[in-house]
Each structure stands twice: as C-alpha cells, then as structure tokens.
Amino acid sequence: MKRWTLEDIGKLAGVSRSTVSRVINDQPHTSPAVRQRVEQVIRETGYQPNSAARSLASSQSRILGLVMPSILQSAFTDPYYALIIQAISHACNQHDYTPSLFLFQSADEEAKMSQRLASSGLIDGLIVTADTIDSQFVQMIQPYAIPFVQIGRPLRESATCISYVDVDNEAGAYLAASHLIQQGYQRIGQLATLHNTAGHDRDAGFRRALLDRGLPIDEKLIALSSFSEASGYRAMQQLLTQKPEAVFAQSDAIALGAIRAIRDQDLRVPEDIAVVGFDDMPLAASASPPLTTVRQPIARAGKLAVETLLDIIQTSPQPARHIVLPVELVIRASSGAVS
Amino acid sequence: MKRWTLEDIGKLAGVSRSTVSRVINDQPHTSPAVRQRVEQVIRETGYQPNSAARSLASSQSRILGLVMPSILQSAFTDPYYALIIQAISHACNQHDYTPSLFLFQSADEEAKMSQRLASSGLIDGLIVTADTIDSQFVQMIQPYAIPFVQIGRPLRESATCISYVDVDNEAGAYLAASHLIQQGYQRIGQLATLHNTAGHDRDAGFRRALLDRGLPIDEKLIALSSFSEASGYRAMQQLLTQKPEAVFAQSDAIALGAIRAIRDQDLRVPEDIAVVGFDDMPLAASASPPLTTVRQPIARAGKLAVETLLDIIQTSPQPARHIVLPVELVIRASSGAVS
DNA sequence: CCAAGACTTGGGAGCGCTCCCAAGCTCATT
DNA sequence: AATGAGCTTGGGAGCGCTCCCAAGTCTTGG
Incomplete structure (x- = not known):
C-alpha cells in the first residue's frame, strides 16, 4: 500500500x-x-x-492524554474507570482527537513522565483523574503551559486556578441519607472513604442530612472502606456489630460488598438492613435486590472533560472552568422503598 | 517554560x-x-x-494503538478489559512507547478509522482485541503494512498469518470440568458463550472432559450467556430448572451471576450446587463463597502482546507469532473441594 | 474607466529532528 | 615514513506538512 x-x-x-x-x-x-x-x-x-508532519508544521498533535496516577492502580478494575475511559475515548473520536493513556505504577514514574508529557509536543492537553488527596501529578505539571482538566474536585486551596469537572457528591449523599430517613430509619450507618475529595464530600452530605433532620451523628456507625467490593464487605462486617437499620455506601461496589456481608450473616436486604449506594453502575439495577443508588452521570462527565479541555486548548486557559454535574436518586428495592 | x-x-x-x-x-x-x-x-x-520532529525524521512515532471493536462496547466494564489495558499500558511505559486507545462505537467508525490508523504514521503498530466471531477490523487492516498482534485466537481459517497471544482456554475448561467430575458430580451444567473463539474453546474443553470421563453430554444442561454478571444470572435461572449438581461458568462474572441466582432461590453454594468460574478476577477470591476458578494470566498476556508487537516492528512480520499461555486451576470453596 | 477589495492559486520557507557522508585526528601496522 | 582503519565531529539534506505572502484574476463601487 x-x-x-x-x-x-x-x-x-x-x-x-x-x-x-x-x-x-x-x-x-x-x-x-x-x-x-x-x-x-x-x-x-x-x-x-502524515500525522507527524501535520503536528510539526501546525504545532499541535491532536492527541489528548488521560492520566491516572499510581495510587489509583489497584482500583483500576472498578467499572467507574472503564466508563470514564469509554466516554473520553468516544468524545475524542467525535472531535477527531486521539486519546492516549498514561497509567502510572509509581510516583517516580509520574515525576519522570510529567516533564515529557508537558514539553515534548506529544499531546495537546491532559485529562487527569487526580482527586486523590496526596497526588502530586497536578502540581508537577502546573508550571508548564500544557492545558489540562481534572476529573473530580481539587482540594480547596488550589481549586480556583484548576479547571475541573465534578459531580455534586455532597448533594448526592444528602439525597441518599435523606431518603433513608424518610423511610423511617434512625440508626443509619455509612461506609465511607476519605482517600479523595469525592469521599469527603459524600461524607459531608451524609452528615448534613442527619443534622438537618435532627438525627445525632454516631461515629461508631461510620466504617472506613476503600472503593472496592471486597473492602466494602470487610467494612460492613465491622459495622454489623453496631446493628444499623440502614447503611449508605459511598459507591455501588462498596454497597455490593455490604449486601454480600449482610447475606452471609443470613440477614435480608432491605427487610433487616436497607442499603443505598452511589454511582448507578451497570450492576446496580441487576443486583439482588436491585440497588437504590445515586446516579452520577459518568459518561457525561467524561464527555464534558474532553470538551472543556478542547475549549481551553482552542480559546484560553483563563478563567479556569468549574463544572459540577447534578446527580439524582434512583430508588429501587434495596432501601425498602415502595417505588 | x-x-x-x-x-x-x-x-x-x-x-x-x-x-x-x-x-x-x-x-x-x-x-x-x-x-x-x-x-x-x-x-x-x-x-x-519534540515528538513530532522525531517521528517525521525517523519514520516512527513510538505510539502503539489498542483497538477494541464496537461489539465489545457493552462488555467494557468487565474487569478483564481493565486488566488487559493496565498490563498493556505498563508494558508500553517499560519500553518507552505511548499507548493510545481506540474504542469504537460502530462498524462504520471502524471502517473509517482503519485506513487512517494503518496509513497516517500516527502509530507504529496495533494490538487488537478481536477474537469475536464477526469482527471485521482485522480484515480491514490486513492489506496494509501496519504491524499488529491480536489478543485471543483468530478463527482457524486466518490463524496461520495472524500473530496472536491467547490463553489455553480449552485446557482450562477441561481442568474445571474434570475437577467437578472428580468431586463426584454427575449432572454438570455449563454457562457458555459462543460469541468468540474463547467461548468456543472453553465449550470444547468442557465437552472433552465429560467425554473422556464417560459422562454423557446433556444439551439441556448448557445455557447460553454473554460475558456479564447479569447475563450469567439469567442463564443460571434458566439452568436451575434442569437441576444441575454443579456448573462450569465460562467467566468469573458469569459465575458470580450464577451464585446470585442460586442464592436467590435459597440454595447454597457449594452444598446444593457447586460453581467453577474462569479468569480469577480480583473478585473471585473474595466472593461468598470464594470462587474455584481457572486462572488466566491476563497481565502476562497484555505484556506479551506488547513485546510481540515490538518484535514484529523491530525485526519482521514473518513468521507470524502464535503464543498460547498456560492456565491453572485455583481451587477454593465454591466447588465443594477440601483444599 | 479606474481603483480597491475579494477570491484563487502557487511557491518559499520553516517546523525540529534524524540520517548520512565528508573531514580531520589519532593510532597501529608495514 | 607512509598508509589504512577507527573514532569523533559537524553540516547538508530531507522527512511531509502548514503558514504566509506574492501574483494574477474578477467583481464592485465611485
């Protein structure tokens, strides 16, 4: 040829x-x-x-980089990442950009690659999934002129100059906890993670709902997890000793682990303990029982991240763009609601 | 800067x-x-x-493309794909290549992009996950000189001139079914998929094990599924009407769906029905009960796909490379074995 | 009719690098 | 002492495209 x-x-x-x-x-x-x-x-x-000739002559490659810092490595099989990647890839295809992938295995690798990503002309911009508390990647690329968008809210101190796409985690957790309260539950537990800003915001929303409805916050009803089914199982096993009537799990994967722990004790969902998740992963609707959950628009977030990045590339970095997408409560059987 | x-x-x-x-x-x-x-x-x-200058002057981009045809779209949240992508990305990092991603939404998109991927100099080679029966993507790129490796066995007719990395699906299913037979089960069902060569090979291994041990093959004990938990649940519901003592599910996701269907009928695993999966996904070990499964070396397959592709790029396309990785049976509680 | 502006087309030059060959120097062998 | 081989260095040229400006033609308004 x-x-x-x-x-x-x-x-x-x-x-x-x-x-x-x-x-x-x-x-x-x-x-x-x-x-x-x-x-x-x-x-x-x-x-x-010829792509290289075009890049060299026009000073743009039409390649976007998707970066996942090394601390996300063990969570990468969570369907959330597959859905985000899929949405980003499809949005790139729509706009005639090529997505490339940078999954890092160590902080050293990140440090080594950050300079190259930012300076070599290989990519026109970056999408960084970096809402984790201790990721340094964003700080490393900030001195450069490379356009980027973060998925998930940055820490407050740096939020003003960083463009990001987030979902309203706090409102979502508020909805979930409020729904459980409206169902009449009083001893409401939480399976929480505090590794990232999403986890913090969901925790805040949960607490605010309880306060707004005059329920006390019992710290013994909050068990720490990470965003995996197995970790949710272990955290729920721990929480079961406190005899909650209901539980809000910060992700669907955690919720599925919680359901498994409950059933392993020959307890029933929602008759003995009601469960609400967060995400509305494909698995949620077909779980046993179908999971009440907070739907976050992952596909939309991925698409908007690409479009926001292209806007930054094509117009200007300032002002920083802050996009917070609404969530919605999806009521199914696991919370004991008659829907 | x-x-x-x-x-x-x-x-x-x-x-x-x-x-x-x-x-x-x-x-x-x-x-x-x-x-x-x-x-x-x-x-x-x-x-x-500057990457573009290097590409143009040296006639190579040091970018590899990972292609997933549109028919894999709905299965993309299966952890198998996350693990493959992760392995490929890490192997690229090791070899100073950049992975790019091409997830297609339609056959039209594939047809449109195949020419560009093969001719523009954007990528040096392709890894194609295309063991599905009716994917046309590989046929479309074959007339071009672009190096590529397939993950999963091609159909027999084209197997000789296509380089691929596969796992020994037939041997794995043979091990699984043999294990169930050794446990004393006679009415052994299968949750099968015939969408791809892996599914066919696993079906063949299952059947061969039964024949080798003198057990009859009862077609009513074979239910069709696709590679998802929900689909496995539905297929198992169907299979339960045939009262199997044990079941081989062609993937761990299918197996987890089967377990859920069994428990929803207030039956126990493995006491009432034993279950064996295929993959050894991260979830398998922590399932309730821990899943007996066939471990396929996904990370190794992804790494070898990259290395094989680099070998083709750096030396020569011929002869085609055929790599079939061994699998192993991992015995846990779901099959009723004392391990 | 003339001048100015808009449209169309072509060619020079440059983007930043790699490849290749020429030139110069040093060392070893005859 | 002369010659050849090996090492080191530098500069020309080209990779295939985009950007920019010059030149020519056509249209419109005064």
Whole structure:
C-alpha cells in the first residue's frame, strides 16, 4: 500500500500542494470544481495525511492524554474507570482527537513522565483523574503551559486556578441519607472513604442530612472502606456489630460488598438492613435486590472533560472552568422503598 | 517554560546538533567528556525532544494503538478489559512507547478509522482485541503494512498469518470440568458463550472432559450467556430448572451471576450446587463463597502482546507469532473441594 | 474607466529532528 | 615514513506538512 504525499495528490489533480492542503483542512479560497477534483483523487488513492508532519508544521498533535496516577492502580478494575475511559475515548473520536493513556505504577514514574508529557509536543492537553488527596501529578505539571482538566474536585486551596469537572457528591449523599430517613430509619450507618475529595464530600452530605433532620451523628456507625467490593464487605462486617437499620455506601461496589456481608450473616436486604449506594453502575439495577443508588452521570462527565479541555486548548486557559454535574436518586428495592 | 531545540542545546554545550542527537539517542561516537557536558545542559534546561520532529525524521512515532471493536462496547466494564489495558499500558511505559486507545462505537467508525490508523504514521503498530466471531477490523487492516498482534485466537481459517497471544482456554475448561467430575458430580451444567473463539474453546474443553470421563453430554444442561454478571444470572435461572449438581461458568462474572441466582432461590453454594468460574478476577477470591476458578494470566498476556508487537516492528512480520499461555486451576470453596 | 477589495492559486520557507557522508585526528601496522 | 582503519565531529539534506505572502484574476463601487 503506497504512502502518498501532498505533492503526489497535487500532481494527480493538477494543482499545487497548497491547494490540496486547503481542501483536506476545509479552508476557504478553493473553487468548488478544484475541491471536487482533489477529493476525487484522495478517494481513489486512499491518501492519508502524515500525522507527524501535520503536528510539526501546525504545532499541535491532536492527541489528548488521560492520566491516572499510581495510587489509583489497584482500583483500576472498578467499572467507574472503564466508563470514564469509554466516554473520553468516544468524545475524542467525535472531535477527531486521539486519546492516549498514561497509567502510572509509581510516583517516580509520574515525576519522570510529567516533564515529557508537558514539553515534548506529544499531546495537546491532559485529562487527569487526580482527586486523590496526596497526588502530586497536578502540581508537577502546573508550571508548564500544557492545558489540562481534572476529573473530580481539587482540594480547596488550589481549586480556583484548576479547571475541573465534578459531580455534586455532597448533594448526592444528602439525597441518599435523606431518603433513608424518610423511610423511617434512625440508626443509619455509612461506609465511607476519605482517600479523595469525592469521599469527603459524600461524607459531608451524609452528615448534613442527619443534622438537618435532627438525627445525632454516631461515629461508631461510620466504617472506613476503600472503593472496592471486597473492602466494602470487610467494612460492613465491622459495622454489623453496631446493628444499623440502614447503611449508605459511598459507591455501588462498596454497597455490593455490604449486601454480600449482610447475606452471609443470613440477614435480608432491605427487610433487616436497607442499603443505598452511589454511582448507578451497570450492576446496580441487576443486583439482588436491585440497588437504590445515586446516579452520577459518568459518561457525561467524561464527555464534558474532553470538551472543556478542547475549549481551553482552542480559546484560553483563563478563567479556569468549574463544572459540577447534578446527580439524582434512583430508588429501587434495596432501601425498602415502595417505588 | 521555554521550548528548547537541539540547536539551542548544542550552542550551550559548545557542540553541534548532531552531537546532541547522538547523546540523547545513546549512539556511539561521542566522547565521554562531550557526552557529560551535553547531559548537564539537558538537565539544567529540562530540554525535551519534540515528538513530532522525531517521528517525521525517523519514520516512527513510538505510539502503539489498542483497538477494541464496537461489539465489545457493552462488555467494557468487565474487569478483564481493565486488566488487559493496565498490563498493556505498563508494558508500553517499560519500553518507552505511548499507548493510545481506540474504542469504537460502530462498524462504520471502524471502517473509517482503519485506513487512517494503518496509513497516517500516527502509530507504529496495533494490538487488537478481536477474537469475536464477526469482527471485521482485522480484515480491514490486513492489506496494509501496519504491524499488529491480536489478543485471543483468530478463527482457524486466518490463524496461520495472524500473530496472536491467547490463553489455553480449552485446557482450562477441561481442568474445571474434570475437577467437578472428580468431586463426584454427575449432572454438570455449563454457562457458555459462543460469541468468540474463547467461548468456543472453553465449550470444547468442557465437552472433552465429560467425554473422556464417560459422562454423557446433556444439551439441556448448557445455557447460553454473554460475558456479564447479569447475563450469567439469567442463564443460571434458566439452568436451575434442569437441576444441575454443579456448573462450569465460562467467566468469573458469569459465575458470580450464577451464585446470585442460586442464592436467590435459597440454595447454597457449594452444598446444593457447586460453581467453577474462569479468569480469577480480583473478585473471585473474595466472593461468598470464594470462587474455584481457572486462572488466566491476563497481565502476562497484555505484556506479551506488547513485546510481540515490538518484535514484529523491530525485526519482521514473518513468521507470524502464535503464543498460547498456560492456565491453572485455583481451587477454593465454591466447588465443594477440601483444599 | 479606474481603483480597491475579494477570491484563487502557487511557491518559499520553516517546523525540529534524524540520517548520512565528508573531514580531520589519532593510532597501529608495514 | 607512509598508509589504512577507527573514532569523533559537524553540516547538508530531507522527512511531509502548514503558514504566509506574492501574483494574477474578477467583481464592485465611485
């Protein structure tokens, strides 16, 4: 299969390479007849412009990088990441950008790669999933001019100058806890994680709902987990000693682990203990019983992250963009509600 | 942050750009003293070579593409894909290649992109997860010179000229079914998928084990599923009407769905029905009960796919490489074994 | 009719690097 | 002493494209 160049196509169509370039880049100032002739030759030859030459001449690669810092490594099988990656990939396809992936195994690797990602011209911009409390990656790339968007809220101290796309975690947890309270439950536990800002915000929303409804906050009803099914199982086993009537789990994976722990004690969901999750993963609706959960618009977040990044690349970095997407409560059987 | 060029670094170090190029590319014929001087200037300036210029001049991008055809779209949250992607990404990092991702939404998109992927110089090679029966993507790129490796066995007709990395699915299913037979079970069901070659091979191994041990194959004990937990649940519900004593599920996700269906009927695993899966996903060991399963070396497969592709890129496409990785049976509680 | 502006086209130059060959120096062998 | 081989260094050229400006043609308004 022959590699054609602009010059080749120009000769075949009887025009210059400049004209061919104008045609493939949809620029004005080419007559319709000439345009048609060039497009015909392109179709017949299967010509594809050389990516490296385009990048070098135009100073942009049309490649976006998706970065996952090393501390997310063990959580990577959580469906949340598959859904985010899928949404980002599809959005890139829509906009004629290529997504590339940077999954790091160590902080050293991150330090080594950050400079190269920011300076080599390999990528036009970055999407960073870095709402974890102790990730340094964003700090490392900030001195450079490379455009980036964070998925998840940054810490408050740096939030003003960092563009991010987040979901309203606090409101979601508030909805979940309020729903359980409205169902009449008083001893409401939480399976919480404090590794990232999402975890903190969900914890805050849970606490606010209890306070707003005049319920006391019993710290013994809050067990720490990480965002995995197995970790949720262990945390729920611990929480069962406190005899909660209901439990809010900060993610669906945690919720499924909690359900498994409850059933392993021959208790029933929701008859003995009601459960609410957060995410509305594909698995939630088909769980036993179907899971009441807070739906976060993951696909939408991924899409918006790409679009926000392209906006930054194409217009200007300032002002920083802060997008917080609404969540909604999806009531199914696990909370004992009659829906 | 200034963008430095080879010329800049050469001037600062008092050498030509050719010498700087030789230093950053680890080429011989540069004196140690000069090398050191250049490296010092590089450290002080933070110089990063421009990727597009390198690609254009050297005719290689050092970017590998990972392709997932559109029919895998709905299965993408299966942890198998996260693990494969993670392994591929890490192997790319080790070899100083950048992974890029092509998740397609339609066959049209695939057709449109195949030519560009194969011809634009954007990527040096492709890894294709395309063992599904009706994927056309591999056929579309074959006329081009682009190096590629398939993950999963191709159909027999095209197997000789396509390089692939697979696991021994047939042997794995044989082990699983044999284990159940050795436990004394006679009415052994299967939750099967026939969408891809892995599914076919696992079905073949299951059948061969039964035949080898003189057990009849009862087609009513084989229910069709796809590779998801929910689909496994539904298929198991169907299979329960046939009263199996044990069941081999072609993946861990299917097995977890089967376990849930069994428990929803107030039956116990393994006391009432034994279950064996395939994959050894992170979830398998921590399931209730811990899942007996066939471990496939996903991380190893992903790594080998990258290394095989680099070998093809760096040496030659022929002969095609066929790598089949061994699997192993991991005995836990779900099959009723005393381990 | 003339001048100015808009449209169309082509060619020079540059983007930042790698590849390749020429030139110079040093060392070893005859 | 002369010659050849090996090492080191530098500069020309090219990779394939985009950007920019010059030149030519056509249209419109005064």
